[in-house]
Amino acid sequence: xxxGEITAGAMIAASIVMSxxxxxxxxxxxxxxxxxxxxxxxxxxxxxxxxVESRGGEHVSLPRPEGSLSFENVFxxxxxxxxxxxxxxxxxxxxxxxxxxxxxxxxxxxxxxxxAVGAWQxxxxxxxxxxxxxxxxxxxxxxxxxGYLPQxxxxxxxxxGQNIARFxxxxxxxxxxAAKLAGIHELVLSLxxxxxxxxxxxxxxxxxxQRQRLALARSLYGNPALVxxxxxxxxxxxxxxxAMIEVLTRLKKLGTTVIIVTHHVSMMSCSDKVLVLKEGxxxxxxxxxxxxxxxxxVETKPATQAQPVTGSLxxxxxxxxxxxxxxx
Numbered sequence: 001x002x003x004g005e006i007t008a009g010a011m012i013a014a015s016i017v018m019s020x021x022x023x024x025x026x027x028x029x030x031x032x033x034x035x036x037x038x039x040x041x042x043x044x045x046x047x048x049x050x051x052v053e054s055r056g057g058e059h060v061s062l063p064r065p066e067g068s069l070s071f072e073n074v075f076x077x078x079x080x081x082x083x084x085x086x087x088x089x090x091x092x093x094x095x096x097x098x099x100x101x102x103x104x105x106x107x108x109x110x111x112x113x114x115x116a117v118g119a120w121q122x123x124x125x126x127x128x129x130x131x132x133x134x135x136x137x138x139x140x141x142x143x144x145x146x147g148y149l150p151q152x153x154x155x156x157x158x159x160x161g162q163n164i165a166r167f168x169x170x171x172x173x174x175x176x177x178a179a180k181l182a183g184i185h186e187l188v189l190s191l192x193x194x195x196x197x198x199x200x201x202x203x204x205x206x207x208x209x210q211r212q213r214l215a216l217a218r219s220l221y222g223n224p225a226l227v228x229x230x231x232x233x234x235x236x237x238x239x240x241x242x243a244m245i246e247v248l249t250r251l252k253k254l255g256t257t258v259i260i261v262t263h264h265v266s267m268m269s270c271s272d273k274v275l276v277l278k279e280g281x282x283x284x285x286x287x288x289x290x291x292x293x294x295x296x297x298v299e300t301k302p303a304t305q306a307q308p309v310t311g312s313l314x315x316x317x318x319x320x321x322x323x324x325x326x327x328x
Contacts, residue, residue, distance in 0.1 A: 059138070061138070061141055062130075062132055062137065062141065064145055064225060065129045065130025065131075065132070065145055065225045065226070066095045066130050066225065067095035067096060067129075067130065067225040067226055067255070067256065067257035068092070068093065068094055068095050068128075068129070068130055068131070068257070069092070069093045069116060069127075069128070069129055069226060069257060069259070070091065070092040070093070070127070070128045071089040071090060071091050071092075071112075071115075071125065071126075071127055072090065072125050072126045072127075072128065073088060073089070073090055073124070073125040074086060074088075074089040074090075074115065074122045074124070074125035074126070074127060075087050075088065075089075075122060075123045075124040075125055076108075076111055076115060076120065076122050076123050077123045083280075084123065084280060085108045085111045085280050086108045086111055086112060086115070086122075086280045086281075087280050087281055088281060088282070089112070089125070089281075089282060090282070091275060091282065091285050093257060093259070093273065094257075095225075095255065095257055096252070096255040096256065096257060097257060097258075097272040097273060098248060098251070098252060098257075098258040098260065098270050098271045098272050098273075099258070099259050099260070099271060099272065099273045099274070099275055100260055100261075100262055100267060100268045100271035100273070100274045100275070100288070101113075101259060101260065101261045101262075101274075101275045101277065102261075102262065102263065102268075102274065102275070102276055102277070103276055103277035103278055103283070104278065106279075107277040107278055107279060107280065108277050108279075108280040109230070109261045109277055110150075110151060110230055110261070112259075112277070113148070113150070113228045113230045113259065113261060115127050116134070116226070116228050116259060117134065117146050117148045117226075117228050118134035118135050118137060118139070118142060118146070119148075121135045122135075129142075129145070129146075129225070129226060130225070143166075144222050144224065145224050145225045145226065146224050146225070146226050146227075146228070147218075147219030147220055147221070147224040147226070147227040147228070148219055148227075148228045148230075149212075149215055149216055149218075149219040149227075149228070149229045149230060149232050150230050151230045151231050151234060153208075153211050153212050153215040154215075155199050155206075155211055155214060155215065156199070157198075157199060157200055158198070158199060159193075159195065159196050159197060159198055159199065160188055160191065160194075160195050160196070160197045160199060160214060161175050161195035161196065163199060163214060163215075163218055164178055164179060164195075164214065164217045164218050164221055165218075165221060166218060166221055166222075174221060174222060175195065175221070176195075177223075178217045178218070178220045178221040178222070179195075179217045181217070181220045181247065181250055181251075182213060182216045182217035182220055182243075182247055183213075183243040183246055183247060184210075184213045184214065184216075184217055184243075187210065187213065188214075191206070209240060212232065212233075212234070212240075213240065213243075216229075216232055216244075216247065220247075220251075223254070223256075224256070225256065225257060226256070226257045226258075226259075227251060227256055227257070227258045227259070228258075228259045228260075229258065229259070229260040229261065230261045231261050231262060231263070232244055232260065232262075233262070233264065233267070241264070241266065241267075244267065245266065245267065245269065245270060248260070248267070248270040249270055252270055265292075268288060268292065271288050272287065272288060273285065273286060273287055273288060273291075274286070274287075274288050274291040274292060276291065
């Protein structure tokens with residue numbers, strides 16, 4: 001252009017053609033990170049499935065468990081860590097009992113939930129449901145007997161009814177029964193298309209609290225023998241808290257074994273036992289009234305005596321009883 005051999009228009013046209021030619025290369029470069037992540041995920045799945053032994057042929061199917069859950073000297077050490085997340089967990093929950101799990105963040109509460117439903121395998125020890133190791137169950141046969149509500153709720157693309165039914169063959173009666181048990185039947189009917197309302201991965205059509213309550217109904221689908229709820233009211237309002245207490249009361253009447261991780265004292269009103277975890281070990285475990293001590297009135301001096309008040313107020317909830325050896 002400076003020498004006058006081409007016009008300025010030709011220069012602009014050449015730059016446009018060059019940008020069009022390089023566009024596919026730029027898109028490929030931008031998608032390279034996703035390609036690497038997808039390839040790594042595929043390799044992880046391939047390795048995971050390679051470690052699963054195929055049962056093959058016929059095998060004995062276990063009956064529906066009664067609901068008794070026991071941890072037998074369970075340790076769990078995640079890959080890459082030096083110290084176990086859970087150590088020496090020994091406990092037993094009878095069929096139909098409600099056990100509240102409490103403790104500070106990082107105590108191992110969510111890990112205990114994943115071990116209870118057989119999602120993770122203990123590094124050492126056994127987790128037994130109805131006397132059988134949950135990790136040895138055929139997953140296809142164990143799934144209908146367990147309801148699990150994790151902290152982070154995921155609903156898959158599909159209708160509300162399909163999500164509640166766990167994408168199995170749609171049983172309208174069972175879906176509505178689970179929705180009523182979770183106290184969301186009227187909520188579902190208020191949605192634009194009721195049980196046929198479509199759910200998308202990133203849709204704002206359904207709020208976070210509604211998603212959590214739908215996931216609760218999913219965990220109750222099929223009348224499972226064991227229901228594990230990991231902070232089920234984390235995204236619920238006051239009305240949701242009251243509904244959750246009603247759900248726990250209904251499950252108690254049905255004889256369903258329940259494990260609920262909670263930080264709310266109100267949720268413990270329906271519990272038979274309380275498990276206190278601290279740094280991956282059992283700090284206390286037993287009947288609710290023995291583990292949770294009610295507040296005792298503080299004695300005060302008569303008003304005529306001008307003496308300073310010493311000491312501290314009793315905490316609203318105190319743990320008592322013999323400590324677990326591994327918690328020392």
